Amino acid sequence: MSLKTRILGLAACLITVAAIASWLAYRELSEDIIERWGQQVAEIQVRYDSARLLQSLEREIGLAKQMAQSSALVNWAQAPAVDGLKTEAIRQMESFRSNFRDNSYFVALRKNGHYYYNNAANEFAGDQFRYVLDQDKPDDAWFFQLIEEGRDFHLNVNPDVELGVTKLWIDVLMRDAENQVVGMVGTGLNLDDFLQDIVDIGQEGITTLFVDYNGAIQLYRDRNYIDFASIIKPEGQKNTVDLLFDDPEDKQQILGMLQLLKKKGDQAGEVESGFVTVDGRKHLAGVAFLPAIGWFEITLLDLNTLLPTSYLWPLVGVFLVSLLVTLALFHLIIQSKILKPIMTLEHAVEKVRDGSFELPRMDKPDNEIGRLADHFEKMSQGLRHSTRDLENKVAQRTDELNRLARIDPLTGLKNRRGLDEVLDEEIQRAKRQGTGFGIIWLDIDHFKTINDQLGHQAGDEILCRVALWLKAGVRPYDHPGRWGGDEFVVLLSPCDQQTLEQIAGRIRQLVEQESRKTGHVVTVSVGGYLCSPEDNSNTILRQADRALYQAKNQGRNRVCIAKYEDGPVTAGG
Numbered sequence: 155m156s157l158k159t160r161i162l163g164l165a166a167c168l169i170t171v172a173a174i175a176s177w178l179a180y181r182e183l184s185e186d187i188i189e190r191w192g193q194q195v196a197e198i199q200v201r202y203d204s205a206r207l208l209q210s211l212e213r214e215i216g217l218a219k220q221m222a223q224s225s226a227l228v229n230w231a232q233a234p235a236v237d238g239l240k241t242e243a244i245r246q247m248e249s250f251r252s253n254f255r256d257n258s259y260f261v262a263l264r265k266n267g268h269y270y271y272n273n274a275a276n277e278f279a280g281d282q283f284r285y286v287l288d289q290d291k292p293d294d295a296w297f298f299q300l301i302e303e304g305r306d307f308h309l310n311v312n313p314d315v316e317l318g319v320t321k322l323w324i325d326v327l328m329r330d331a332e333n334q335v336v337g338m339v340g341t342g343l344n345l346d347d348f349l350q351d352i353v354d355i356g357q358e359g360i361t362t363l364f365v366d367y368n369g370a371i372q373l374y375r376d377r378n379y380i381d382f383a384s385i386i387k388p389e390g391q392k393n394t395v396d397l398l399f400d401d402p403e404d405k406q407q408i409l410g411m412l413q414l415l416k417k418k419g420d421q422a423g424e425v426e427s428g429f430v431t432v433d434g435r436k437h438l439a440g441v442a443f444l445p446a447i448g449w450f451e452i453t454l455l456d457l458n459t460l461l462p463t464s465y466l467w468p469l470v471g472v473f474l475v476s477l478l479v480t481l482a483l484f485h486l487i488i489q490s491k492i493l494k495p496i497m498t499l500e501h502a503v504e505k506v507r508d509g510s511f512e513l514p515r516m517d518k519p520d521n522e523i524g525r526l527a528d529h530f531e532k533m534s535q536g537l538r539h540s541t542r543d544l545e546n547k548v549a550q551r552t553d554e555l556n557r558l559a560r561i562d563p564l565t566g567l568k569n570r571r572g573l574d575e576v577l578d579e580e581i582q583r584a585k586r587q588g589t590g591f592g593i594i595w596l597d598i599d600h601f602k603t604i605n606d607q608l609g610h611q612a613g614d615e616i617l618c619r620v621a622l623w624l625k626a627g628v629r630p631y632d633h634p635g636r637w638g639g640d641e642f643v644v645l646l647s648p649c650d651q652q653t654l655e656q657i658a659g660r661i662r663q664l665v666e667q668e669s670r671k672t673g674h675v676v677t678v679s680v681g682g683y684l685c686s687p688e689d690n691s692n693t694i695l696r697q698a699d700r701a702l703y704q705a706k707n708q709g710r711n712r713v714c715i716a717k718y719e720d721g722p723v724t725a726g727g
């Protein structure tokens with residue numbers, strides 16, 4: 155996998171991880187914001203609703219409590235059979251009726267179970283006694299239950315079958331001087347009006363309901379959920395608030411909040427909140443306890459309606475766009491600052507590896523890679539220079555070796571290899587130009603004897619001297635050389651018969667004359683041959699050798715010139 159793919163893959167992974175982390179953080183944060191906001195809204199809503207509820211109820215409860223403390227009523231409740239007390243009590247009741255908001259009241263006496271009632275229409279004027287409460291009748295159980303519980307006042311939503319009304323009843327116990335319960339008074343508020351005023355506030359996305367101390371639903375816009383006559387129902391049969399939620403965790407959560415607020419007791423205004431699902435939609439539930447009436451108020455805020463998450467989509471869009479822009483920028487920077495310089499550097503390394511120092515133009519960003527490219531460029535320049543120096547030195551040494559390979563170390567003349575090369579060149583030139591050239595082959599006479607008599611060292615000196623005389627006897631452009639041992643060869647170019655004979659004779663003569671000066675005469679036998687363009691090296695050497703052989707045979711210290719196939723033409727001493 156290429157570096158580019160790896161880096162981009164890594165960047166994509168990192169960005170994905172960052173995106174997931176950001177998304178989780180965003181969700182966490184947005185939920186936190188929504189919860190805080192919802193909590194504030196729920197608190198405000200609870201205070202607002204409870205103020206409206208309590209405003210309506212407190213006055214009625216106060217009036218009912220006053221009524222319960224009326225001495226006329228208390229006295230009569232202790233002796234219901236006394237007519238005078240009854241008349242005064244009824245007068246009192248009627249005066250309270252006009253003050254109650256609902257213009258209705260009820261009074262129930264413990265002693266005889268008589269139940270008195272009159273309504274706004276004054277329907278039962280003079281006939282306030284309605285019926286006798288029966289302990290065995292389920293519809294009348296509330297009365298006996300409340301007395302048994304002994305709570306001073308109680309709110310109760312209950313249909314009165316006898317009266318044919320469903321009301322929110324305010325029940326207040328009536329006590330005598332010994333604090334014994336002698337009866338119960340109260341008033342009822344029309345449930346429909348009440349629900350409309352307090353619960354059906356028509357605010358979209360906000361649902362308010364009230365539950366009693368045990369969690370039974372008392373005020374809710376859907377009457378089917380209201381737990382009528384909750385007081386007389388056994389636990390387990392009540393319409394409690396958890397009925398509104400499908401998820402068992404939500405049920406637990408709401409009931410937990412009720413328990414918590416119960417523990418906190420009278421700290422009015424405390425609001426507990428949490429997310430719940432109602433009818434498949436996410437809601438924020440705010441719960442507050444209303445100690446004045448012993449109920450809880452629950453406010454459900456439909457978050458999708460009040461704060462749709464689509465509001466936050468632009469934020470997500472901006473986030474995604476910035477992620478993509480970051481990725482693109484990252485790609486551009488990596489490409490220009492790292493990948494492109496690395497690729498040109500790799501290309502340059504390949505060229506140097508293959509022996510070329512013509513480097514491509516390299517990008518050198520201001521970073522480690524740029525510095526690396528710079529170092530590499532300088533290193534390859536140094537390498538190029540040292541390689542060139544080395545090549546020059548090798549060429550020089552090779553030339554020198556080549557030259558030395560063609561030089562006889564003793565005499566400094568061409569050796570046999572050098573002579574062979576010149577001979578080949580002359581043959582080629584002769585073929586090209588159609589002209590001939592001359593060859594002289596000479597051998598020192600009785601050199602073995604010289605060596606034997608004077609020593610090998612002296613023999614070497616004589617060889618060197620002969621070489622010098624040989625050089626002196628030929629033209630500057632001729633090629634004298636030592637063939638081996640005491641044999642020398644000279645190639646003469648250009649040459650003709652006369653020149654060949656002339657130079658061969660001169661050499662022989664020069665050696666004899668010059669050696670005489672040294673006190674020890676040395677002579678040479680000389681064979682010559684004038685080569686034609688048709689000759690090759692074998693025929694040339696054979697002819698020259700044959701001529702030399704003849705010069706030796708004919709008594710030495712003489713010149714024999716061979717003519718191809720004819721034998722020698724000249725012999726001179």
Ligand SMILES: Nc1nc2c(ncn2[C@@H]2O[C@H](COP(=O)(O)OP(=O)(O)OP(=O)(O)O)[C@@H](O)[C@H]2O)c(=O)[nH]1
Pocket residue numbers: 597598599600601602603605609610611612613614617638639640706710
């Ligand atoms: N000092 C010395 N002697 C050499 C060298 N190379 C060959 N020789 C000797 O040269 C002699 C050559 O003898 P030949 O050419 O065979 O015979 P020659 O004695 O010259 O007799 P002819 O050629 O018949 O006149 C041998 O004894 C070789 O040992 C050398 O480099 N230095």
